[in-house]
Amino acid sequence: MKVLVPVKRAVDYNVKIRVKSDQSGIELNNVKMSMNPFDEIAIEEATKLKEAGIVTEIIAVSIGPDKAQETIRTAMAIGADRGILVQTDAPTDIGGVEPLAVAKTLKAIVDKEKPDFIIMGKQSIDDDSNQTGQMLAALLGWAQGTFASELEIKDGKAIVTREIDGGLETIALALPAIITTDLRLNEPRYASLPNIMKAKKKELTVMTPEELGVDLTPRLSIVKVAEPAERVGGGKVSSVDELIDKLKNEAKVI
Amino acid sequence: MSVLVIAEHDHKTIKPVTLNVITAARKIDTDVHVLVAGTDCSGAALAAANIHGITKVIKCDAPELSHRLAENMAPILVDLATNYTHILAPATTFGKNVMPRAAALLDTQQISDITVVHDGETFDRPIYAGNAIATVKSSDSKKLITVRGTAFDPVNAEGGSSPVEDFASKGDAGISSFVKQELSESDRPELTAANIVVSGGRGLGSGENFALIEALADKLGAAIGASRAAVDAGYVPNDYQVGQTGKVVAPDLYIAIGISGAIQHLAGMKGSKTIVAINKDEEAPIFGVADYGLVADLFEAVPELTKKL
Secondary structure, three states: OEEEEEOOEEEOOOOOOOEOOOOOOEOOOOOOEEEOHHHHHHHHHHHHHHHOOOOOEEEEEEEEOOOHHHHHHHHHHHOOOEEEEEEOOOOOOOOOOOHHHHHHHHHHHHHHHOOOEEEEEOOOOOOOOOOHHHHHHHHHOOEEEEEEEEEEEEOOEEEEEEEEOOEEEEEEEEOOEEEEEOHHHOOOOOOOHHHHHHHOOOOEEEEOHHHHOOOOOOOEEEEEEEOOOOOOOOOEEOOHHHHHHHHHHOOOOO | OOEEEEOOEOOOOEOOHHHHHHHHHHOOOOOEEEEEEEOOOHHHHHHHHOOOOOOEEEEEEOHHHOOOOHHHHHHHHHHHHHHOOEEEEEOOHHHHHHHHHHHHHOOOOOEEEEOEEOOOOEEEEEEHHHOEEEEEEEOOOOEEEEEOHHHOOOOOOOOOOOOEEEOOOOOOOOOEEEEEEEEOOOOOOOOOOOOEEEEEOHHHOOOOOHHHHHHHHHHHOOEEEEOHHHHHOOOOOHHHEEOOOOEOOOOOEEEEEOOOOOHHHHHHHOOOOEEEEEEOOOOOHHHHOOOEEEEOOHHHHHHHHHHHO
């Protein structure tokens, strides 16, 4: 079976982000970028399915700047066989390529590649929308298994255990289908040096949104991006008794 | 301009988060309708009719809606959308699952997880795990929105008497089916809905020592969380993780125990109303966001706190 795994280049999760002084967005110059953590889980899951003999080909797709090729190479070092970059210089965090536009772009690629299923991150840790997988499923008319913590592919179906508020839900999806990953699905491996070297030789196709016939014009305009209200922290108490007193009588939370 | 709110319910009763979403809806327009879509959901529909501040309940009662799978829910929303300028759902796993599917079918760019309504087109939403707040303005004719419940006060669950109108389901899409559900049997509240959260970090030193956290949480009726370091060290499962890649919480009281306060963790909890930190390292970054920091050995302070509460 052929599986498509969209991967996004996003700010590394350890970076403390800064809002631009003109409040137009987030400062991304000279900031460490990595593969969105949920996408790493997606590529790991696809790779495990390939190792189990269920998947025969993994295609990693990214939408973003030229540098997103590095993200695709990372996916290849973990297990993707080839890659596609839909290149755009529009911002991919906010005020640029929005989830609906990403879903439309991915649909155009799915129409060409005809994968049996798609595994992708449930959200990216920059814009935090949590929409693209569900939107792509809608555009394709496919079933969706979001926030997956377990995945089994058998008898032409995807059996997906989903993390829902208060517990777990298991659903069965007819293939083709879309699965979006949650944290518990797996623990992504570190790519080995030989695999990083091999990844450099794998096929990576670069195309433009125009070639795919998709319109990336944003629907939302950014009025401003601001720092959240600063917390006035740093208060100290000297004993457990003082803490209990403050919580009862000052903060009134217990 | 009418606004539709999709109720979160268990077919019998309405989940409280719905009341917070109604407050957000009423900031857009006072003509607010509530959709109760489920199976044998008259109980929930009647409960919805009692909610103060809404004008109509729409009941969509059909066997294929027993688990409200997105594939069966989205076409109903698409149909209903003709009558509304705005459709709002809670940013729960249910709302997050269903709304984008409907939005894409309506060719609308959804606005996720709003915390402020400026007007019918302009909303605030946290991005980068709450490390920045984006004010966005939508140019779409239909606005599909998920709402962060903790950002809005609830309306009164009683005092209304809205008419209940039936609406036909669109049938079973036939591409997905429910297999089973395992809801956690813990008496503790859900992490993202709890008023009090007690979280443990690497300072606990082992999974066994999380018993200290559990004892304190039980005393306070709190949910239990953990830092990524504690999860990575294998002390507790991943679903305990509070932080950028875990769960974002905003309880009235957050107690961080043995947590140093990595950026990734702070991103997930600094919206809490009151923060307590207990850590023996007085240089730990967690103290920078704490209202009440106690520099102490957690193995002494936590049992003492549990005992004295």
